[in-house]
Amino acid sequence: MFVLLGGNGYVGTAFQKCLTGRGIPYISVSRSEVDYSDELTLRDWLGTTGATFLINTAGFTGRPNVDACELQKAHCLAGNAVLPGTIRTVCEELKLPWGHVSSGCIYTGEKADGTGFDEQDPPNFSFRQNNCSFYSGTKALGEEILAGAERCYVWRLRIPFDEYDSPRNYISKMMRYDCLLDARNSLSHLRHFVESCVACHTTEIEYGVYNLTNPGSVTTRDVVELIKRHKLTDRSFSFFESLEQFMEQAASAPRSNCVLDSQKAIAAGLPLLPIEESLEQAMSNWVPE
């Protein structure tokens, strides 16, 4: 029996779909149903579920965007850094394998040679670098708290997208923002991501940290060109002149734009198609909201 924490969120819903599709029985709970932030509550409740694998998709992301985290720091810290530690404690006690949905946003930029950051590279967009949003800082602290955790996967998601138009979908965001920042990023096709996470357990991949982004990277302009080519919208697009202009006009907290190396995941056989192909797949099958 799989247990999904935060299963009604954007990522949680994708997990539900994946598990249903594979015929894997699961229980999904939100924090209002079971207060999994409380160690005793989580332990007692897990004992009743017959859980064989736990997936934590719960976390605190700001609404409408990461800037909101600057105003809700305690909630952000509790959801992204303390909660993974609480789950770790309980899962280690119960000897229950589990996975945590982390984020690639704890990196910024790319390596000097243009390649992406791999799992050996320490986060470079974190409190410890003093260059990050509060959100990224808490996600990096969450990974620190999971360092050395037993029977634990840390899955780094980065800018999810798929074919379903939604306020959380990167492709939809690109179509809705008034003005875009051109930057190079690695991205995660959400279905590839959740399939990879589930495969970690079902195919007994080694525990540890995995960058679950589709191999490669794209610029915002690349994605806009694809959107136009697939005629997903007839609007025109405009871009900020610079990161400085974007920060002045549209953002308060620093943003992560980064390239990740997902070779470790690919070598483990996880189903992440190259980014160009993945974007084509999503746009060819586009389902308007």
Place this chain on the structure above:
Amino acid sequence: MFVLLGGNGYVGTAFQKCLTGRGIPYISVSRSEVDYSDELTLRDWLGTTGATFLINTAGFTGRPNVDACELQKAHCLAGNAVLPGTIRTVCEELKLPWGHVSSGCIYTGEKADGTGFDEQDPPNFSFRQNNCSFYSGTKALGEEILAGAERCYVWRLRIPFDEYDSPRNYISKMMRYDCLLDARNSLSHLRHFVESCVACHTTEIEYGVYNLTNPGSVTTRDVVELIKRHKLTDRSFSFFESLEQFMEQAASAPRSNCVLDSQKAIAAGLPLLPIEESLEQAMSNWVPE
């Protein structure tokens, strides 16, 4: 009615004594009695108390020392950074004035000219400097989360001592450790500290951050000389040769040693005697455990 959170700890007990001595009615609770880490529980409970001022002495310090925090990161973060944010939210909603016991350990060293750090100086021993213990990192994050809080005092305590022999008393620690690290520090006479905190409210001092250390600083050797002069023990003392030797042999997490400037508190009329006089006072009235 004063409300004391974490009132049974070392600092909380000193507050209780102070309030009793002044005839100020108060309610003291530990987290096992009222789970003040939960926003709704805290708000509902505070509503029943008739609280006019809240004092948060709760926090997570490692036992036997700060090194233990490296192994209990989630609890440390929850107690020192998330909890102050939770209390802030509730107190702002209830328009309740309050004070938070913070720590001077978010600084290291002294200014280039030999003076201490004042409240305008940003912490230099924190996650953002990437040089600190996990404990200091969480205390500094706690202060970040309180930045701009309404009707809120942030009181920085630093190495408490008084005349009562106890495992938490700095003078007692100096007498019990096998080997000492010579370093210069500002210290807080615990009774002066709690009297100053209470005076903030009773004499309507401006809200904000206050370094509540006794003016001046002393070295470990200074304190040992005083201990010998007052004949508190007949043991001999030995010192580590260097910070490096201390770190190798006696510590795992980096330690803060720092000088603070308490002029802001002194200018506000808070009862902090000079450090030499305060140490004399404690040792002259020494009460063995």
